[in-house]
Amino acid sequence: MTSAGQPSPIRVDDELAWARDRLHAAGIDSARSDAEWLLADVLGVERGRLVILDDLDPTARSRFRTAVDSRCARIPLQHIVGTAAFGPAELAVGPGVFTPRPETEFLAEWAADAAHGSSAPVIVDLCSGSGALAIAIASIVPGADVTAVERSPSALEWLSRNVAAAEEHGVAVTVLPADVTDAGRMADAFPGGTVDIVVANPPYVPEGADVAPEVAHDPPEAVFAGADGMSVIVPMLTVVADMLRAGGVVGIEHDESTSPAVTTALAATGHFADIRARDDLTGRPRFVTARRIG
Numbered sequence: 422m423t424s425a426g427q428p429s430p431i432r433v434d435d436e437l438a439w440a441r442d443r444l445h446a447a448g449i450d451s452a453r454s455d456a457e458w459l460l461a462d463v464l465g466v467e468r469g470r471l472v473i474l475d476d477l478d479p480t481a482r483s484r485f486r487t488a489v490d491s492r493c494a495r496i497p498l499q500h501i502v503g504t505a506a507f508g509p510a511e512l513a514v515g516p517g518v519f520t521p522r523p524e525t526e527f528l529a530e531w532a533a534d535a536a537h538g539s540s541a542p543v544i545v546d547l548c549s550g551s552g553a554l555a556i557a558i559a560s561i562v563p564g565a566d567v568t569a570v571e572r573s574p575s576a577l578e579w580l581s582r583n584v585a586a587a588e589e590h591g592v593a594v595t596v597l598p599a600d601v602t603d604a605g606r607m608a609d610a611f612p613g614g615t616v617d618i619v620v621a622n623p624p625y626v627p628e629g630a631d632v633a634p635e636v637a638h639d640p641p642e643a644v645f646a647g648a649d650g651m652s653v654i655v656p657m658l659t660v661v662a663d664m665l666r667a668g669g670v671v672g673i674e675h676d677e678s679t680s681p682a683v684t685t686a687l688a689a690t691g692h693f694a695d696i697r698a699r700d701d702l703t704g705r706p707r708f709v710t711a712r713r714i715g
């Protein structure tokens with residue numbers, strides 16, 4: 422209480438500090454930024470505007486503390502706020518779809534670079550999930566003909582919703598419900614040699630690997646790929662080789678333990694050159710890119 426008998430103001434700074442400490446104690450590395458995202462969501466303001474706010478009302482504090490409790494239970498931040506930022510895209514996400522991860526933005530930037538100078542590149546996003554890569558790339562590359570391929574019915578619901586929202590902003594993506602390892606189906610959809618760029622963030626975690634608690638909220642079929650993490654990537658490579666034109670390129674995200682396996686599998690097809698292992702921003706080998714030879 423203040424000296425005049427009024428309740429003490431609830432300071433934004435104090436609440437953020439309280440939340441940061443709780444989130445940190447729950448094992449969350451990004452405690453301060455998660456606290457800010459949660460408070461911005463509760464208040465319905467841009468995160469950057471928090472600095473100009475002084476006080477919270479008790480209802481907002483109660484809602485904020487409930488959101489912090491959920492995050493401390495390791496519910497993904499994106500499930501709590503309902504969206505995931507991914508490059509220029511904002512995706513609706515929740516149960517039934519993989520939460521896009523920031524490191525995957527590398528593939529969107531790589532594809533945009535690869536498309537540079539091409540007027541209407543044909544680009545395919547295999548294992549599209551929420552549509553993060555497809556929608557980000559279609560936003561960045563004007564005139565691109567982008568198709569998002571996904572198999573899971575629940576992911577397809579989120580994907581269709583995100584594609585419809587992107588369309589309202591003039592960003593066009595075609596959705597193809599299909600199994601990326603089904604060579605016949607994929608050949609029907611992408612007749613041989615017609616695709617310029619393929620990106621893929623397939624399931625790739627070896628079964629039984631240690632994962633962060635948040636991963637329990639991703640569908641298992643989006644994450645795990647057999648004992649070696651390669652059960653989707655290997656059959657997918659034949660499909661990729663079939664759809665790419667000579668000189669077309671592919672970029673694949675993979676587990677940090679499988680870079681040699683992915684480069685070896687690409688080489689073993691006999692269809693790729695310039696096979697290059699690439700690191701993420703923390704220096705871990707997480708991507709392989711390659712060029713289709715004629």
Ligand SMILES: C[S@@+](CC[C@H](N)C(=O)[O-])C[C@H]1O[C@@H](n2cnc3c(N)ncnc32)[C@H](O)[C@@H]1O
Nearest residue numbers: 519521548549550572573600601622623624643
């Ligand atoms: C790691 S998530 C990536 C989602 C999205 N590309 C991203 O980066 O956020 C892998 C996605 O592949 C889908 N998937 C798994 N196996 C598949 C298959 N054989 N054919 C098509 N999609 C598949 C899963 O349902 C999931 O949505």
